[in-house]
Amino acid sequence: xxxxxxxxxxxxxxxxxxxxxxxxxxxxxxxxxxxxxxxxxxxxxxxxxxxxxxxxxxxxxxxxxxxxxxxxxxxxxxxxxxxxxxxxxxxxxxxxxxxxxxxxxxxxxxxxxxxxxxxxxxxxxxxxxxxxxxxxxxxxxxxxxxxxxxxxxxxxxxxxxxxxxxxxxxxxxxxxxxxxxxxxxxxxxxxxxxxxxxxxxxxxxxxxxxxxxxxxxxxxxxxxxxxxxxxxxxxxxxxxxxxxxxxxxxxxxxxxxxxxxxxxxxxxxxxxxxxxxxxxxxxxxxxxxxxxxxxxxxxxxxxxxxxxxxxxxxxxxxxxxxxxxxxxxxxxxxxxxxxxxxxxxxxxxxxxxxxxxxxxxxxxxxxxxxxxxxxxxxxxxxxxxxxxxxxxxxxxxxxxxxxxxxxxxxxxxxxxxxxxxxxxxxxxxxxxxxxxxxxxxxxxxxxxxxxxxxxxxxxxx
Amino acid sequence: xxxxxxxxxxxxxxxxxxxxxxxxxxxxxxxxxxxxxxxxxxxxxxxxxxxxxxxxxxxxxxxxxxxxxxxxxxxxxxxxxxxxxxxxxxxxxxxxxxxxxxxxxxxxxxxxxxxxxxxxxxxxxxxxxxxxxxxxxxxxxxxxxxxxxxxxxxxxxxxxxxxxx
Numbered sequence: 001x002x003x004x005x006x007x008x009x010x011x012x013x014x015x016x017x018x019x020x021x022x023x024x025x026x027x028x029x030x031x032x033x034x035x036x037x038x039x040x041x042x043x044x045x046x047x048x049x050x051x052x053x054x055x056x057x058x059x060x061x062x063x064x065x066x067x068x069x070x071x072x073x074x075x076x077x078x079x080x081x082x083x084x085x086x087x088x089x090x091x092x093x094x095x096x097x098x099x100x101x102x103x104x105x106x107x108x109x110x111x112x113x114x115x116x117x118x119x120x121x122x123x124x125x126x127x128x129x130x131x132x133x134x135x136x137x138x139x140x141x142x143x144x145x146x147x148x149x150x151x152x153x154x155x156x157x158x159x160x161x162x163x164x165x166x167x168x169x170x171x172x173x174x175x176x177x178x179x180x181x182x183x184x185x186x187x188x189x190x191x192x193x194x195x196x197x198x199x200x201x202x203x204x205x206x207x208x209x210x211x212x213x214x215x216x217x218x219x220x221x222x223x224x225x226x227x228x229x230x231x232x233x234x235x236x237x238x239x240x241x242x243x244x245x246x247x248x249x250x251x252x253x254x255x256x257x258x259x260x261x262x263x264x265x266x267x268x269x270x271x272x273x274x275x276x277x278x279x280x281x282x283x284x285x286x287x288x289x290x291x292x293x294x295x296x297x298x299x300x301x302x303x304x305x306x307x308x309x310x311x312x313x314x315x316x317x318x319x320x321x322x323x324x325x326x327x328x329x330x331x332x333x334x335x336x337x338x339x340x341x342x343x344x345x346x347x348x349x350x351x352x353x354x355x356x357x358x359x360x361x362x363x364x365x366x367x368x369x370x371x372x373x374x375x376x377x378x379x380x381x382x383x384x385x386x387x388x389x390x391x392x393x394x395x396x397x398x399x400x401x402x403x404x405x406x407x408x409x410x411x412x413x414x415x416x417x418x419x420x421x422x423x424x425x426x427x428x429x430x431x432x433x434x435x436x437x438x439x440x441x442x443x444x445x446x447x448x449x450x451x452x453x454x455x456x457x458x459x460x461x
Numbered sequence: 462x463x464x465x466x467x468x469x470x471x472x473x474x475x476x477x478x479x480x481x482x483x484x485x486x487x488x489x490x491x492x493x494x495x496x497x498x499x500x501x502x503x504x505x506x507x508x509x510x511x512x513x514x515x516x517x518x519x520x521x522x523x524x525x526x527x528x529x530x531x532x533x534x535x536x537x538x539x540x541x542x543x544x545x546x547x548x549x550x551x552x553x554x555x556x557x558x559x560x561x562x563x564x565x566x567x568x569x570x571x572x573x574x575x576x577x578x579x580x581x582x583x584x585x586x587x588x589x590x591x592x593x594x595x596x597x598x599x600x601x602x603x604x605x606x607x608x609x610x611x612x613x614x615x616x617x618x619x620x621x622x623x624x625x626x
Contacts, residue, residue, distance in 0.1 A: 018532070020482040020490040028490050030482035030532045031604055032541060052611045053602075063489045067480070074582040076494065131514035132494070133585040140581065245576070249606060252539040256607025278577075302577065 002126050004041050007070060007077060011038040014071040014242035014302045016249075019046070021057035021064045029053045034249050036068055036079075037096060039120060044079065047096050048086065048117045058083045064121065067129070071242075071303055076129040086117035093118045098234060102227045107250040156312055159187035167319045172439065173327035173418045174208075174425070180320055181210035184297070192274055192298040195285075196221060196228060197324075197419040199376065200411055204232055204294055207419050207426075212273060217426040218374065231282040232294050237314055239281040239305045274298045281305040283314055285321035290414075292324045328418045354452030355434055359383050362460040368432045378424040380408045385437070385447045386455055399443045421445065463601040463614070465504040469542065473498050473533055474565075476572030481509055481594075482530040483522035493519040495531070496588035497558075497565035501595070507531070507544060508595045510554055510562050514587040520594070523548045529596050532604055536572055541604035542614055546596040554591040562588045 004011075013035030020030045031054055037045040044066075048055060058064055062083035069076055087093045097115040104113065163183040170176035177195050184190040192211035196204035202223050209216040224233040231238050240246065273280075277298040285293040295317050297305065358367045365375040366382060374382060381402060388394045399417055403410060410417060425437050434451035465473075479495040497510035509531055511520060523529055527548040534541040554562070570583035601614035 016534075016536075018480040018492055018494075020480070020484075020492040020530075022484040022488045022490040024488070026484060026488060026526065026528055027545065028482035028484045028492075028528055028530045029545075030480045030492055030530045030543065032478070032480075032532065032534045032539070050610065061488050063487075065490045065492055067492060067494070074578070074585075078491075080489070080491075129515055131512075131587050133582075134587055136585065140584070248537065249539050252605060253607045256605060256609060260608045 002077070002128060004038055004044070004123065004126055007068075008038060008307055009072050009303060010068040010070050010077060011036055011044070012071065012241040012303070012306070014245060015069040016245070017069070018067040019054060019064060020066070021054050022061055023053075023057050024060045029057055033066075034246065036066055037092075037118075039092065042123055043084065043120055044081065044123060045087075045092060045096065045118045045120050047100060047115055048119050049100070049113050049115060058119070074133065076132040077126060078129050079126050080124040081121035082124055084120045084122045086119045088117045092120070094234075095236075098230055099238065099240070102230050102238065102240065103246045103250055105226050106247060107254050113253075156188065159183075160312060160316060162187045163316055164319050167323040170323060170327065172442070173324060174422045174439075176320075176323045176327050177208035177422070178210075180323075181208055185210060190297050190299070190304075192277075194273065194296050195293050195320075196232075196296065197293045197416060198223075198232070198291060199420075200416060201376065204228060205419075205423055207293075207423050216273070217430065218423060227280050228282050228294050228296050231284050231296075232291055235284045235286060235289070235291060237281070237283040237310050237317075239279070239310055241279045241305065242302045243278050243280060244276075244302070274300065276300060278302040279304040281310060281313070283310070283317040285317050285324060287321050287325045292321050292328075295320060324419075328414075328416060353434075354454050355432060356454045356456060357383075357386060358456045358458070360458060360460055371431060373431050374424060374427045377409055378420045378427070381420065382424055382428075383455075384408065386435075386453060389447055389449065390453065390455060395447050395449075396440065397445055397447065399445075462505060463544075463598045465500050465507070465544075465598060465601070469601075469614075470500045470504070472535070472540070472542070473500060474568065475535065476565075476568035476570075477533040477535050478569070479509070480532045480534075481511060481516075481519060482532075483519045484526070484528060485518075485522050486525060491519055491522060494586075496586060496591060497562040498531070498533070499561055506549065506595055506597050507546075508593050510558070510565075510588075510591040510593055512587045513590045513592060516592055520551060520592050523594060524551060527596075529594070531596075534604070536576055539606055541606075543602040543604045544598050545600040545602070546598045548594060548596045550593075550595040552593050554589075554593040558591075558593060559589060562591060 016032045016034055017036050018030060019033045020028060022028050039045050064081040066079045066081060067076055096118045100115050163180060166179040166183050167176060170179055181193045184193050194206050194209040197207045199205045204221045206217050206219040221229045223229050227238060227240060279299045279302055282294055282296040284291055285295055356369055363375060364379050366373045366379045385397060402408060402417060428435055436448045437445050438448055439445045479498060480492050481495045482490060482492045484490045493511055493516045495509045495511050499508045501508060529548050530543060530545045532541060532543045566583050566586060566588060570580045574580055603609045603612050603614050
C-alpha cells in the first residue's frame, strides 16, 4: 500500500476522479467526482451535495473504489474505500463547505447548493495502477529536469530569507508591500500577486499588486465573498488548483439548472486578477487574531501552489503581517524616509491643462474629468488636500492633522491611514498623474500639482 | 432494454473519458479505464475494450457475475451518461479491432489537449492487447452534474446549453 502523502497532487481537484459503488442488489454504479479530499494517511473525504445513486449505495453498502490521477505524471492510483462516517460540522466540514462556496461564487451559484456532509472514508488499500501507462520512450518523452526535493527546499529557503530581509528593511508600508511582491516574483517565481488591506467597512481594498500591469489597485472585495473574502473572513489560507476545471464543472451545473428552470439569479462574477488563472492561493495576514490584510497569488499553472507552498508562504505571511502592523503604527513625524520612498513628483511640470475634480457627497466619491477616481475616506482626504491648496496654496501636510480631523471619519484606533494614503497615491498615479502626493518625511507628505485644478461638489450624480 | 440513439453514438465516439465498473461476489466494487467503445448494430448492445494490462480483476468480476456499468463523460463540459447492463461475451480483442482503440485514443487526445493534458499522455496509455467486453444495455442514466443527474436517459442526447451569466 502506498502512502497517500506521497501523492498529494492527486487530491488537488485538478483531474476529476472516478468513483464506483455497488447497491445491495449487486448493481455497480460509476460516476465522475470533481475532488477527493485528503484527510490523513488512512482517510479521505468526499463531498455530499446531492442525494444520488452513489449516496444511496454507500449508505447501504459502504464499499467504494476510486481512481485518482496525478496531474504531474498522469499515473493512475486505485483507492479501495469504506464509508466510515459523515460529518456535518467541525473543521473538515467547514473547510469543504467554504471551498465549495468559493468556487460556486465565481459562477454566481453561491448558496445555491449547500454541503450536506463531508463523508469520511477509511482507505482500505491504495495502490498505483501498474502498467496504466507504457514506459516512456526516450525519443518521444525526453526526461524533464525536475529539481530534487532538497534542491527545491534550499531555493525556497533562500527565497524566504531574502523576502524576510526585505520586510525587515522596509521603512514604510508602501515600500514594504511593493518590495515583498517584487521579491515573491524574483526569489520564488510567483509572478502575479496582490495585497489587500481591510478598509474598516467590511471590504478589502487592493493596495499593492504585481504582475497585473498598471491597473488593479483600488479594486475591492467584500469580506466573505470569493476566495479572498472567504480567507479574510475565516482567517485561514485557502488554495484552489485547477480553477478552469472547477469553473467548467460549475458552469455545467448552472446550465443544467437553467434548463430545468431553476437558474440562479446572481450573475457570474469574473475572477479577480488573471482572467485565465488556473491556480489561486490566498493567505490571511494576521497579527494575533487581528486581520491586517490578505496576500493573494495567482498562476496560469494548475499545480503552482501545493500544500508545501501554502505552508512556507504562511510563515512569510506572518512576517508581512508584522511588517504591516509596524509600518502602520510607526509614522512619527520628522524622520528622514528611506531611499526610494520619497519619489519625484509632478511639481515643476508646466501647467498645461485643467482637470476637473467632482465630489459626490452622498457616497463620498470623487471623479476626475468624468472618470471614477476614489471613494470613502481616501476621497475625503484628497478633497481636504485639494481645497486647502486651492484656498491658501498649501502643499505640505501631516498625518497627524489628518488624524485630528473628525470630518474624515478615521477610526480612533487602527485607522489604517498609511494604507489609505498609499491607495490614494496609487489611484492618482493611475488616473491623474498631474496630481500626486509624495512622502517628504516620516508622517509628512506633499501635494504636487502639475495642472490647473477645478473643484466641483454636488450631493449626488 | 435500452436503445442508443444516433446522437448518443456520436457522443460516445467524441473523445469522452470512459470508466468501466464491476463488483465482486462480496459487493466490493472495482473499476478500470476502458480504451475504446463501440455501439453494435441495432443500438442495444455495446462493446467496451479493456486493457489486459490493467483490467484483470475487473474482467474476473465481469466473468463471475456479468453486472457492468460504463460511464462516458465529456471532459470539456462534464456532460455524462451511464450505461448499465449484463455482459454477453468476453473475448480477446481481434487484430482488426485495434483501429477501434487507436481511434478512441486519438479522439481522447484531441479532447484533452486543449485542457492542458499533453498528447503524450494518451499515446502512452496501455491499450493493447485488450479484452472486448460486449454487453446488453438495460438502463441508460443521465450523469451530468445537476438536478437531472441519475435520471433515466431520454433521447435525444441533449447538447449542453451555454450558461447565461
